[in-house]
Amino acid sequence: MLKWLDENLEEFLMGVFLMGMVLIMGIQVLARYVLGASLSWSEEITRYLFIWSGFISVSYCTKKCISIKIEQFVAMFPKRGRAIFKVVNHTIELALFLYLIPYSILYLKSAFESGQVSPACHIPMYYIQAAPLVSFLLVTIRILQRWLIEFKIAVGKDQEV
Secondary structure: OHHHHHHHHHHHHHHHHHHHHHHHHHHHHHHHHOOOOOOOOHHHHHHHHHHHHHHHHHHHHHHOOOOOOOHHHHHOOOHHHHHHHHHHHHHHHHHHHHHHHHHHHHHHHHHHHHOOEOOOOOOEHHHHOOHHHHHHHHHHHHHHHHHHHHHHHHOOOOOOO
């Protein structure tokens, strides 16, 4: 079960969120054009699913090493050189997300203390505003995983790319 979570968590969550968005917006279109009545909650829920998908996608991209970088420059180095470059890159990324985690906690805390709820569905806003914290924690785990892989290559203990 843990192996499945490690390999598929982000993809599963993003798939569920996407299916939810498609289903809800499909119901909204049917309600508006077939029944002539608009649903007040559909766009709000879709927006919140989109927010969560966006934050979860950061972790997915980190896990798959999909990021904006200078690929041609990195490709000029031999295997160990690329690994060293990636270790430095992951270290900078890790520092950034470790810096952001306390701020996301403060953001979530303020949302919790405010007691604010969403206008149409009356969902506590801290459910939506928990997305950055969850994402940054997942990203930190994924960066540490990638960092260990690249570090092993950089010191010559592993021959995987």
